[in-house]
Amino acid sequence: MSTVKIKTTQLRDLSLDWVVARIEGLHPVLDGGFLCLHARTPNVQLVAYSNTxxxxxxxxxxxxxxxxxxxxxxxTKGLFSGSGSDPKYNGPTRRIAALICFVASRLGDEVEVPADIAAAIEAHETQRIRRARP
Incomplete structure (x- = not known):
């Protein structure tokens, strides 16, 4: 499986959910545009963290x-407890900011995600930008 490095602060949607699932000990797969625990099975369990x-x-x-x-x-997670210089992580929602902080505290400023997840993110971003244009 080929991977792509992404800055932790740029994680969103599928990529954020995938990295959090991996930290939590799960092995999610991309199936039909959804992040699932089991590919192509009738009892698919979706993996979603950033909005649940x-x-x-x-x-x-x-x-x-x-x-x-x-x-x-x-x-912020208080990684340097009491120092007053705890790193702060931004996100569009409370949950996304917190999960980015969680990932950074466990894996650092850059993470590797599968290339298919990265491609899905790029496609999603392209669609979002196109919809935002007048």
Whole structure:
């Protein structure tokens, strides 16, 4: 499987869900544009963190602090407890900012994702940009 490096701060949607699932010990696959635990089975279980209560469970467990700021929300984990210089991670929603913070705390500033996930992200971004144009 070929992989692509992505900055942790650029993770969104499928890529963020895929990386969080891997950290959580799962092995998700891309199937028909959806991130699933099992490909092409009748009982497909979708993997989603960035817009579900699963994110809230991680935020609570990891004690990630969030607040409005930047261009949406900011999150910090207190990686350098008490130093006053804890890194802050931005995201458009509270959950996305917190999950980016979670990934950065576990894997650093850059992560590797499968090339098919990266291609799906690029296609999604291209469609979003086209819809935003008048």
């Amino acid at each position: 209560d699963k994110a809230d469970a991680i935020i609570d467990r990891e004690r990630i602090a969030t607040e409005p700021g930047g261009e949406g929300w900011q999150a």
